[in-house]
Amino acid sequence: MFSLARTALRPSLAKRAARAFAAPSTTALLHTLPDLPYAYNALEPFISEEIMTLHHKKHHQTYVNGLNAAEESYANSPSVKEQIALQAALKFNGGGHINHSLFWKNLAPASGDGGKLTDGPLKVAIERDFGSVDEFKKVFNAKTAAVQGSGWGWLGYNLATKNLEIVTTPNQDPLLSHTPIIGVDIWEHAFYLQYKNVKPDYLNAIWNVINFKEAEKRLVEVQ
Ligand SMILES: [Fe+2]
Numbered sequence: 001m002f003s004l005a006r007t008a009l010r011p012s013l014a015k016r017a018a019r020a021f022a023a024p025s026t027t028a029l030l031h032t033l034p035d036l037p038y039a040y041n042a043l044e045p046f047i048s049e050e051i052m053t054l055h056h057k058k059h060h061q062t063y064v065n066g067l068n069a070a071e072e073s074y075a076n077s078p079s080v081k082e083q084i085a086l087q088a089a090l091k092f093n094g095g096g097h098i099n100h101s102l103f104w105k106n107l108a109p110a111s112g113d114g115g116k117l118t119d120g121p122l123k124v125a126i127e128r129d130f131g132s133v134d135e136f137k138k139v140f141n142a143k144t145a146a147v148q149g150s151g152w153g154w155l156g157y158n159l160a161t162k163n164l165e166i167v168t169t170p171n172q173d174p175l176l177s178h179t180p181i182i183g184v185d186i187w188e189h190a191f192y193l194q195y196k197n198v199k200p201d202y203l204n205a206i207w208n209v210i211n212f213k214e215a216e217k218r219l220v221e222v223q
Helices: 002-008 011-021 049-075 080-085 087-106 121-130 133-145 199-209 212-222
Strands: 151-158 163-170 179-185
Touching: 049 087, 080 087, 087 179, 087 212, 121 133, 121 163, 121 212, 133 151, 133 163, 133 199, 151 212, 179 212
Parallel strands: none
Antiparallel strands: 151 163, 151 179
């Protein structure tokens, strides 16, 4: 009914009517930067305080701001064509917000839960699907280091095969084909200040601060 009525309106009235039926812009401003579950220097010496501070306060905040701006523009777009034009911004900034929110919880200080894979369902599943924990890390690092440009390496749970698999996504694409269990940011902003261009050193070091307890929780929830 509304679409028929709208076509009968003069263009300026139609535009105003479309805006009236769009979601109010205030509903788009829902996303906020989550706090880190540890201090900025808590992952040293494996990930420096400088990297963590910039990564969280600047990079993640930028994705949050971009997502809120894109959602507000989307809500106020007067046409489907304009909404379609915003899809790339929604995907990039929304993916960035989702991925980084997962990533912070993926990590934990080495003095706490970081790097400790104890006996339990996650270790059993890793050994079943990769042969050993060392082999899993080796394959994960090789596939993640091979990401061209920027992206993410993932340990994902395949709901169809019920197996753990290593996959990568480009840019800030979120992992949709699998349920994310562990995600590693392989954008240069995640390691360059400390490891320069040597991705393998960053990838070898990060296992010391991977929060396997959080990973196991995600696996148990999805199984
Ligand atoms: Fe990042």
